[in-house]
Amino acid sequence: MDNSTLINQFLDHYWLSSGASQNTLSAYRSDLKLFANWFDQPLTNVSDQTIKNYFEHRQLNSMSTATQARILTCLRAFYLHLLTSKIINQDPTAKLHHPKQAQKLPIFLNIDEVDQLLSAPDQKTIFGQRDRAMLELLYSCGLRVSELINLSYHNINLNEEYIRIHGKGNKERVLPMGEVAMDHLANYEKNARPYLLKNGQTDGYFLSNRGTSMSRQNFFYIIKAYALKAGIDKSLSPHTLRHAFATHLVQQGADLRSVQLMLGHSD
Incomplete structure (x- = not known):
């Protein structure tokens, strides 16, 4: 043959x-x-x-x-x-091993760099207020970008100080929000969101300039622009702040299992 x-x-x-x-x-x-x-x-x-x-x-x-x-x-x-299929009697690959692939390490931001990034949006503008609220929430809760941009208005309860997240596999988790993040969210809800809503009706929490939910690509562009403004010379990914959230908690003595649960990891 x-x-x-x-x-x-x-x-x-x-x-x-x-x-x-x-x-x-x-x-x-x-x-x-x-x-x-x-x-x-x-x-x-x-x-x-x-x-x-x-x-x-x-x-x-x-x-x-x-x-x-x-x-x-x-x-x-x-x-x-x-x-x-009995075409051969011995497998020539049986003793061969897969080559070890180099592991790509995530880009790490220290606490000072995170502070610089969070402070980059101009709080005097509507979009700056929205972006600061998004960055604060992303970092303080360790959210995935997809979870952030898909937030519905009814998922956030500032009075009860928690946020309800539907993660991968539609698994729900409830996370506490930090006071700083809540202050910026309250400011966004009061001043920026009504302007962005433009008399329309949508349950999306964070809105684009068109009054619709923001796309992942648009938000990632925003993060990179603020990193440039803050003088952070690192190639950021959509998970950079999520990784920083987890790393900083563990460095401060947080229980690893608790951090995994907040991140929505099943193991």
Whole structure:
């Protein structure tokens, strides 16, 4: 059986058994064809040393560890299929290990940098009042950006000093709000939100200049603009303040499990 037939039969089997996406199937087809062209022999003759030599060959072209891991996953699935189909008697990938991928560390903001970021919005403007309230709430409660921008007006109770969040999987959690955040929320509700509402009707809490709920992209643009204004020379992500919230609590002696619950982590 030639290599093309083996590859096609494997991909058909893999699609039926795993329901893999077309993108995954296309990537695997390309990986197997490149490997077959390099080997230039029947794929049933491959040994573990052959695969090691192939990775050494590919690494000369600066192949990333993520690509190496994908190719090895593909080859393992391919040769497991050949083994269970009794086309080969031994799996050449059995003793191979996935390459260790470099872990991307989250960008860390210290407390002074967080203070600078929170103080960046101009409190004399409607949008500055809204943005300060959003940043304060995001940091003081450790919210996901999606949770922040999807807040409904009835989720926040300033009198009871708590906020009700519907997180991933629609899991609900109730979080206390800090006094500083509550002051800025009260100011936003009194002065900025009625202006942004523009006589319209919406249950969204934080509103854009169009009177509708703010988008994730728009809010992230706002954070980056304020970081630039505050002189913070770090590449921020949507989770930067959430990470800072958790880190600063733990540094101050907070119980790790309590922090996990506030973040909405199940484990």
